[in-house]
Amino acid sequence: MSFDQFHLYVHKLQPNWPDSQWSCIWMRRMYEFWKHPVDETLAIDRERLVSFLRHLKSKGVPPWQRQQAAVTAGRYQTMISGEIDPAIQEVVRTLADLAAAQRNGDQAAAEKENHFPDNEPEVVSEMRKTLRRRRYKYDTEKAYVGWVIRLLHFCPNTSPAAITESEIRNFLSSLVTNESGGVSASTLRQAKSALLFLFQQVLGRELGFLEHSEATKPKKLPVVLTRGEIASIRQGLPKNKRLMLDLMYGGGLRHKECRRLRIKDLQIEEGTILVRDGKGEKDRITVLPQSAVADVIKKIEECRTRHQRDLERGEGEVHMPDALARKYPSESRRFGWQWLFASPKTRTDPRSGRHWRHHVSEDYLAKPFTRALQESGCVKNAVPHSLRHSFATHLLEDGADIRTVQELMGHADVKTTMIYLHVMNRPGLSVRSPLDRLNRDNEEAE
CATH class of the missing domain: 1.10.150 (DNA polymerase; domain 1)
Structure with missing residues (x-):
């Protein structure tokens, strides 16, 4: 050859x-x-x-x-x-x-992450090991494993190594053509990436060009809440959930970024929030709302009291980034590294099997937010992430420079930020509907 x-x-x-x-x-x-x-x-x-x-x-x-x-x-x-x-x-x-x-990051950290679910297919466990050795995030691991398990259910009578490219194409196409309307283009890309990782990186098989049905779900404009709607939802939330809403709306935080805030990330004197390891593993600085400072200080003191109790019980440890965990093993018990929104209960880490305190789950705000949204009478299909969209839109409405909003949002490309210009209540200049002009002229003629 x-x-x-x-x-x-x-x-x-x-x-x-x-x-x-x-x-x-x-x-x-x-x-x-x-x-x-x-x-x-x-x-x-x-x-x-x-x-x-x-x-x-x-x-x-x-x-x-x-x-x-x-x-x-x-x-x-x-x-x-x-x-x-x-x-x-x-x-x-x-x-x-x-x-x-x-x-x-530190590959040696993977050796400590040897905790796996019971009764899991061997190929899935091997995939988890490979993902952990290569320091993929746990969210990526969950997503990839989920797609592989769905593929195994799609081909129940075939061993993973014997699944053909034709069966893989049929599986990907089924995601697009199912009765529920199919998945979005980004979801389809994630599924394809998961399967390519399994076959190429874990099983050592080369896959050809996977021709499959393309996703047809169009991109939609983000849901943006008005200031009045946010005030109504905020009023309907329990008091212990309002601070999370205030920081997400007031600082443009993603839901996950807010849940993963550590005490040391809140720079109260500077009036800023340091967002660590955001989307794309990027850090950024955003604004800490002055109206939320008093509640933040109160929350920090509550965390201090709970952390002291944890230390007295011989606990008080939290997850640390790989390199820091290896270089400073005692830092995981220091107060500054504790979660601002810590879970009420300690639990077992799904990767390492260690017992420590995690941050709150997604449902901590998501479910109360949905109830408050319904009680407010708002019919928009909003979720907590809509608060971030509202942050950017309202800043632009108030005359903020789009480059500044881009930095606060952590967007790599200003084109991503510019989508909020399309959902502003007053896009560009103050545009008036031609129907309003017609009606006004008729009124003046009369």
Whole structure:
């Protein structure tokens, strides 16, 4: 098999993907490294591949690029013999773990996260282990595992390794064409990513271009509440839930960001909130509403009292980021790291199995918010995240600069922020309906 044949193979396998481009680059470099004629088949085994990878490492090539080279070798083997040598697949996995650890954090922390649900399919447990080694977030783990379990239910009589590409395509298409109206484009992308991770990263199988039905659900404008509606909903919430609403609406926080606030993130003297590890693993600073400061201070003192009781019982520990947990093992008991909205009860961590205090769950505000929304008489299909949309829209209505709103919201692209211009009560200039002008002219004529 010549280099030209490999070039045709990868472009057929993944048309218009960047993968096919870098696969050809690495394949040519292997031919050049072993001084092999490009019109002849190149024999690649584990020993030869490792020698090439060591050469790359000596040249300062990072793990993620060495992983690309190893993946290319596996694809070349698949083209020749129809399967990848398990020894080469193991090299690919090792480099993938190294690359992910370098990118996402301390890989050694995964060794402590050895707690798995009972009676789970073996392939799902293996997927969890791979996700944890590569430091994927727990929300991603839950989502990916959920899609894999749905695929296994879709193909109940087939082992995971034997599921064909045709069955995978049928499963993805079924998500779009089901009776409930189908999933959105973003949900379909998530499902596809989960299945690609399973087959390529866990099972070591190359998948071709997955042609399936595309999602047809259109993008919708965000639901924005008026100031009066927010005031009515706020009044209908229990007092212990109002502070969360105040911070989400007053600072433009996502629901998850608000639940994960730590005591040290509230910079009261500066009048700011430090949002750590937000969407896209980005940090940002947003405004702390002055009208909420007194309630924040009261909440912090309540947390201090509870934390002191936890310490007296030998508890008081919370989850810490990987590197900090390793470097400062005692920090997890310090007051500044405690959750502002801590759960009333301690519970077992689903990954490590350790018993500590977590932040409140999503339902803590979601269910009371829904009840308060109904009691207020508002018929909009709003959820707690609508408070963030309302924050951005009301700032723009009050004349805030769109770049400032972009930074407060943590948007990477100003185009994302500009969507709120479409839902403002007074978009752009003060536009009046032509019907109002017609009626006014008629009244003046009379």
